[in-house]
Amino acid sequence: MVNIHGKIAEQLNRSGIFLTKTEIECLEITDFGLNDFYNAGLIIHTYINTERCCAKELILLANQVCPEHVHPSSAALEGKEETFRCRFGRVSVFIEGNKTTQPCVELPADITNYTVFHEVVLNKGEQLTLKPNSKHWFKAHGEGAIVSEFSTTSNDDTDVFTNQKINRASRLSL
């Protein structure tokens, strides 16, 4: 097993985003239960998550994908609204809309679990806001990416992934 914490610390250093030692030790590292972390995985630091709002850093290693999902609204609760701000590297966010015929990144191998293909490339300093009920997935480019997420309450339990095999609560055991 490559030293993931070392990779993360290096990427954070290069990004200028400072997390404390304890915060780095407590990062949420998920492989979505797919056991293919370097292809489908996400590293998360949550600054704050209350009943009203939330802020996170999303760290993606080189070419890593956060699989397609949606934050649905229900009768009881409006779905999550989120803004992605690219802080380091480059990330392609795929959303509903016209299919991008020549995307900047290679599409995932398990393409049957993906249904939206309109690519928005976020370079450092660029951002995108998604309303609830918008299907999306994203993939880091070759340098990896760090993306700040500003949002309403985050309740991972209600996320709906296109790939039914995904277990969002899965954590990588290092």
Place this chain on the structure above:
Amino acid sequence: MVNIHGKIAEQLNRSGIFLTKTEIECLEITDFGLNDFYNAGLIIHTYINTERCCAKELILLANQVCPEHVHPSSAALEGKEETFRCRFGRVSVFIEGNKTTQPCVELPADITNYTVFHEVVLNKGEQLTLKPNSKHWFKAHGEGAIVSEFSTTSNDDTDVFTNQKINRASRLSL
């Protein structure tokens, strides 16, 4: 007039927070209508502000104060909840509670416009969450400070400042 944009750009550079050239040109620079910018002033970049959530960078020059205010709840709307995360420098946030007898910063000269004196010092990587209806003010230490603010909707019009002379909408003309 000292080159404020130069000072801001230098502070951002040192902090590792990247804003685009256009974002820097469009920063909100307020003196709160007090015409004493280097003592009472704030420089703001708003990443996103929707009806549900908001994220900003707050830039304070050396020893600059954001005067005491509150984000009140009303019958129509719950007040603003906000989290301050110190990214650069050091900032003292003063909140309700036991008066700090020997604060780390010098108190403002117009002390009659301040009523809460419990000091919470935020170093780089430290943060504090304030619920609505909490009186607060903050002051940068000698190096200045950059503070990320993660919050619910920001509606400056409803802020209530202790100093009745304050005009929150005032902009510094450079």
